[in-house]
Amino acid sequence: MGDVIQFRRMNDGLQNVMAGLGDPMRDKMAMSSYGLSFLDDSQLAAIYKSNWLGKKIIDIPAMDAVRKGRDWQAEQDQIEAIEAEEKHLGFWQKLIEVKIKARLWGGAALFIGTGETDLMQPLQPERLGKGGIKYLTVLARRDVSAGEINQDVLSEFYGKPSYYEVTGASGTAMVRIHPSRMAIFVGAPHADNLLSRGVNYGWGDSILEAVYSAMLQADATAANIASLVFEANVDVFGIPELSHSLSSPEYEQLLMTRLLVAARMKGINRALIMDASETYNRKQVTFATLPEVMQTFLQMVAGAADIPATRLLGQAPTGMSATGESDMLNYYDRVSSIQNLEMTPALHRLDECLIRSALGSRPPKIFYEWSPLKQMTEKELAEIGKMNAETANVLNQTGLFTAEELRTVVGNQLVESSFYPGLDQAMSDSDAAWEADLDEPPVPGPPDTTTPAPDGATSPRSAQHGEKIQALALNGAQVTALKEMIVSVGNGEMPESTALNLIKNAFPAIPEEEIERMLAPMRTFKPKKQEVVTPQVPPVIKPKKP
Numbered sequence: 001m002g003d004v005i006q007f008r009r010m011n012d013g014l015q016n017v018m019a020g021l022g023d024p025m026r027d028k029m030a031m032s033s034y035g036l037s038f039l040d041d042s043q044l045a046a047i048y049k050s051n052w053l054g055k056k057i058i059d060i061p062a063m064d065a066v067r068k069g070r071d072w073q074a075e076q077d078q079i080e081a082i083e084a085e086e087k088h089l090g091f092w093q094k095l096i097e098v099k100i101k102a103r104l105w106g107g108a109a110l111f112i113g114t115g116e117t118d119l120m121q122p123l124q125p126e127r128l129g130k131g132g133i134k135y136l137t138v139l140a141r142r143d144v145s146a147g148e149i150n151q152d153v154l155s156e157f158y159g160k161p162s163y164y165e166v167t168g169a170s171g172t173a174m175v176r177i178h179p180s181r182m183a184i185f186v187g188a189p190h191a192d193n194l195l196s197r198g199v200n201y202g203w204g205d206s207i208l209e210a211v212y213s214a215m216l217q218a219d220a221t222a223a224n225i226a227s228l229v230f231e232a233n234v235d236v237f238g239i240p241e242l243s244h245s246l247s248s249p250e251y252e253q254l255l256m257t258r259l260l261v262a263a264r265m266k267g268i269n270r271a272l273i274m275d276a277s278e279t280y281n282r283k284q285v286t287f288a289t290l291p292e293v294m295q296t297f298l299q300m301v302a303g304a305a306d307i308p309a310t311r312l313l314g315q316a317p318t319g320m321s322a323t324g325e326s327d328m329l330n331y332y333d334r335v336s337s338i339q340n341l342e343m344t345p346a347l348h349r350l351d352e353c354l355i356r357s358a359l360g361s362r363p364p365k366i367f368y369e370w371s372p373l374k375q376m377t378e379k380e381l382a383e384i385g386k387m388n389a390e391t392a393n394v395l396n397q398t399g400l401f402t403a404e405e406l407r408t409v410v411g412n413q414l415v416e417s418s419f420y421p422g423l424d425q426a427m428s429d430s431d432a433a434w435e436a437d438l439d440e441p442p443v444p445g446p447p448d449t450t451t452p453a454p455d456g457a458t459s460p461r462s463a464q465h466g467e468k469i470q471a472l473a474l475n476g477a478q479v480t481a482l483k484e485m486i487v488s489v490g491n492g493e494m495p496e497s498t499a500l501n502l503i504k505n506a507f508p509a510i511p512e513e514e515i516e517r518m519l520a521p522m523r524t525f526k527p528k529k530q531e532v533v534t535p536q537v538p539p540v541i542k543p544k545k546p
Helices: 041-050 052-066 076-089 091-105 208-229 249-269 290-305 325-359 378-398 403-417 423-439 476-490 496-506 512-523
Strands: 070-073 107-113 135-140 164-167 174-177 182-186 233-238 279-284 367-370
Touching: 041 052, 041 091, 041 208, 052 091, 052 208, 052 290, 052 325, 070 076, 076 091, 076 325, 091 107, 091 135, 091 182, 107 325, 182 325, 208 290, 325 367, 378 403, 403 423, 476 496, 476 512, 496 512
Parallel strands: none
Antiparallel strands: 070 367, 107 135, 107 182, 164 174, 233 279
16 A cells, blocks of 8 residues: 655735745745835925825825814803914914924924023923913924923833934034923824834834825826827838838938928828828727726825825715715725824923913813814705704703803804804803993882782783892793693692792792782682583483384
C-alpha cells in the first residue's frame, strides 16, 4: 500500500493557491501596499492656492462649523455684554481663520493676550477681571514650535507639548508660552503624539494628506478628458505608396505642401478636393461614458473628504426620489461633532476668560449651545410657531403657570427664533412702561365694588396700583372651579365654611372678605326645583275578534 499524502491548507483570508489570489506570479495585487506620502508646506500652499477641490475641502467644514455661531443661555444684558466682547476681540473672524489654518497646515492656535509678561506661568481665568483679555492672536503651525511632549500622567497636559515657542519682538530671541495660554486646534490628529516627527511634531497632519491621492486621480482624469476634446475629430488621409515615397526628402516637402493646401481648401470651400487614388476618413471620439467616469472620481473625493457631493460640488441630488436631505443631515451631524468634540474643548479656557472679561465675574448658570445648521423653510417655521402657540395656550388653561411666566418664556422663544423682528425691543418698551406705572403712588379713592356674575357668583376685584394683573386674573378653568364650589354651597352640597377654606387655599390672590361677599347670596339662595315630567304611554288598543 502506498503512502498516504496529507495536504495542508496553504491559504488564509488573503491567499488562495488554486485561484492564484495572493500569488505574486499570477495576482497583480499581491505586491500592492500602502505607503506614506508626505506633503511639504510648498505643496500644501500650492494646493490651497491653485486647486479648487483642495480649497473647498479645507474651507467648507471650517466655515460650516462657525457660520451659525453660538446661543448663550443667560440674562439678556449678560448675553449682550458677551457678544459685545466677542465683537471687540474679533472672535469669530479669528476663529474661522485658526480653524482653516489648522486644517491646512495640521495645527494652529489662538494666543490669549492678557498683558502679563511671564508667559510660562499657567493662565488662571479666575484672576481675570472685566476687560482682562486684551487681544487674540492667530498662530499657525508654521509660526509656532512645539516643545517636548509632556509625559507626566498626572498632568492635564499629558501627551501634549509642555510649552510652545514663538519669535519675540526682537526677531531673534524665542519666547516660551505655557500651553494654558493657547487654544490649540489640530487638523488630523496623530495616532500617538510620541511617535510624531518632523514639522508636525506636537501638532497634527494636514487634512489634505488623506485625500491627496483621490484628488490627484480626479484632477488627472479631468485633464485627460479635457485633452480628448482636442481629439474629438481626427482627419485620416490615405495616400498611395506613402511609406515608399517618404524616403525622398523632396517628396516629404511636397507632401507637407499637399496637406497644407488640402487644409486651406477645406477651410475656405467647406469641401475637400483630392486625387481619385487618395482616401479621406474622419474618426470621431465617443464621450458617452466619460461623464460617469468623471463623476465616479469626484464621488471618491467627496467620500475621502467626508463632505456630501451636493455640498462639495454644488450639484443637485441624482437618482429617483433623491433629495439629498439624508446626506446633508449626516453631514450636519458630523459638523456638530466637530463643534462639540473638537472646538468646545479647545475653547473651554478661552471661554472662561471671555465671560470674565465681558462681565467681570463668572455666573455659574451661564453656558452656550452651538446653533443648529439646518435652516428651516418659512412653512416649517410657521408650523412650529403654531404648535408652540397651541402648547402655550394649553399650559395657560391648566393654570400651572401664570400668564406673566408664559409671556416671558414664549417671548424669549420668539425672539431667539427671529420670527417677529423687533419683538425684543417692543417687549422691553412694554415692560418699561409697566414698571413706570407701578412706581406711581396709589390714588386714594372709594373701595372697589364687585359686579355680580351669572349664577350668583361675583367677579374678582380689579387690580390695585402696585399689583400685577397676572396675579389676580383667573383663567377659564379657575373660573369654572370657583363657580362650582359656590354653586355647591347654594345647593346645600357643601358647608359655607368648607367652601371658604377651599377657595382661600386654591385662590390666595382673592381676599377673604371678597370670598365672603361671593358666598353671602348663597345663604338665601334656593335652587329652582326641577319638575318631574312623567312620560305619557299611549294606550294599547286590542284588535277586535272577527
